[in-house]
Amino acid sequence: MTQRVAITGVGLISPSVNSVRDMAAAYAATEGRYPPQTVNDIPAPEAAAPRELRRMARLTRLALYAADTACRNAGVISSPECGIIVGLTHGTSSLLKEFHDYWFDYGPQMASPVAFSNGVTNAPLGAVSKHCGLTAGGMTVVGAENCGMETLGLAARSVIDGDYRYCCAGGAEEYSQLVADAYRNIGWFCREAPPFLPYTGPSRGFGLSEGSCFFVTAKEQDVRGKAVFFSPLTSLDELDGDPDVILSGAAGGPQDRFEREAIAAVLARCKSRPHILFSKCFFGETFSAGALFSAAMAWDILANGASYPAYPLDPDIGYAHPAERVDGAQSVLVISSSRSGETFFGLFSKRSFG
């Protein structure tokens, strides 16, 4: 039997929404328009020192807000039993640019120690650990578009195996002009105006965005009553029954062809006709946070009964599900592929008794 963990806390921030509660309505309202790229105002987490926040990279502030929200939801503030796993793709590009600017303009002796210490890759983990008082251990992993799902899988494993009693896990990405320009140079960046929907025509590149999403996971037996569970699947053979919903990480980028193959592989096993939803037409491409936004939608569908519209798909995908809303789902399969073709699957399910 597939092992699973309970999701006991969720926190997120994106350009369009900074709470799960408002997500479904905001998603429906965008109707697949090109997503905004940056968060206008990153809220300060509870009890955060303004001076410290000013010094932090944008990426770290996004991660801290999402992780703090998730930890407060789950009641794991100041816990020596809670580990942290953070997934990142590009890291703190803007602060590292600032560090280089001082260095290039005034010489290496004038490079900023604040930009360096807050710009290192694991700065978000350090900030979450210090602010939330989590000391059990942890790590930062770096990967591409599927990094978030890998992070959540590692968190689940660490709880199942008893490395941590709880694990706060998530991903974060900041919008950086440097990174956007780099992707524009290789033709992966979508230059076009809305609408932005995967599989509705030829791939046009992704719409870069920013945000962060964190979860707190706990042992299944530590949770009573209604709960949402997460199982990292090592293969589709572990899929027991049909999922009601498939959430794809397609974004118009190079991973789409692998997402398409993965969807086809799932559908080939299904007796029923699951709904297929996309998170990135709302959240944009946020790399390490991307699959976690899909996971947040899955959690919202199962925990809150939230309803998300499904858009019509390109017939080329071989599955012409009608555009309609998803209601009453019991299980959601999240698919997350990277640009190099590595695909992770995560199954979310719910328990409403006990």
Place this chain on the structure above:
Amino acid sequence: MAHEVWITGIGVVSALGAGYEEHAEALRMGRSGLVPHELFGGREPDPCVCGIVPHRCMPHSIEESAGIRADLLLDFALRQALVSAGLGAGIHADIIAGTTLGNMHGATRYYSNVREGRPADPSLVRHFLPCMPLAWAARHNGIAGRRLTVCSACASSNAALGLAFRRISRGQCSRAIAGGFDAMSPFVAAGFNSLRLISAVPCKPFARDRNGLNPGEAAAMLVLESKEAAAERGARPLARLAGYGEALEAYHYTRSDPRGSGTEAALRKALTSAGAGPDAIGAIHLHGTGTEANDRSEYVACRSVFGDRLAFIPACSTKSATGHTFGAAGALNAVLSIISICERIIPATLFSENIDPEFAGLSISTRVRETSVVEMIASSALGFGGEASVVIIARAPEDA
């Protein structure tokens, strides 16, 4: 049931040279690989005292290999580890590596081009991704299996070893290649210099006049196998990876907790996971960067865990031989600990003749010491973000 984790191969390249023999020889001779080097075209803080991989092992200069140096170092260590373990290309294994910044020197060049309005090489986009060197090296060596890049600052490669250890000992995989790498880059030297943590002379870990670290570069990869998997193919272990522990200090982004909270917790967890008590530890290979805060924090933690017995446990830091190799530091320490066990020597903590009296009871070896059998060595690595980790390296079983 926990599976015994055998170390059946190592690949290593650092300022001391390449491979087991060159590192063993350098440790026996008490040789340092630190050299003065111009990283900033002669501007201060040049000349930097650095641990740079010798030309005979890495023919490309730091400038020439800016965007691919990490790839080359990792590839070198990976190939050597496979040969050392008697494995060929095309194997299936988890591959987990720690790094702090990947090919950051390439990213620095990218920033520089963009600022000066020169066309930025599109291929340089890969330098924003620290996971790319591992992806490339795994592909280049035909290793199929799960790939993971860990960026836990200077504790990165201990975290990689720890994750591989847990997966094998729990039967989640039977073989993994784990370790770490980091290439010399002016960025990291400028960064530590901005924090006033760079020493203008060879570093002096635990010395009264210690005043900072020397940047270094290295790659160290270890082939880890379950006892059963190794025995099945007739492989013999160099040593065992017996335990791993980690903790977060939640104290400061860059400074270690003077109470040693993280290292103490990591050390205790590592001992528990090895099923051993403090009495089982025969030597300590400290992170020992030569900075005020790091050395104090490690000492306090060791004092707390080992008590009065600390005075009888030989301890060392090899940062004055290799430089601080950041993401590779934990795995390099692990390799040097294996050599220590196999060659029955305790490496010298070079240039640290004048041990700080603050560290009373810490038995720092300032000269190379021959020793009797050492059963277990505790090897630590601490990183920014308050990350602390300890691996326990144990002597190979007699009957293996």
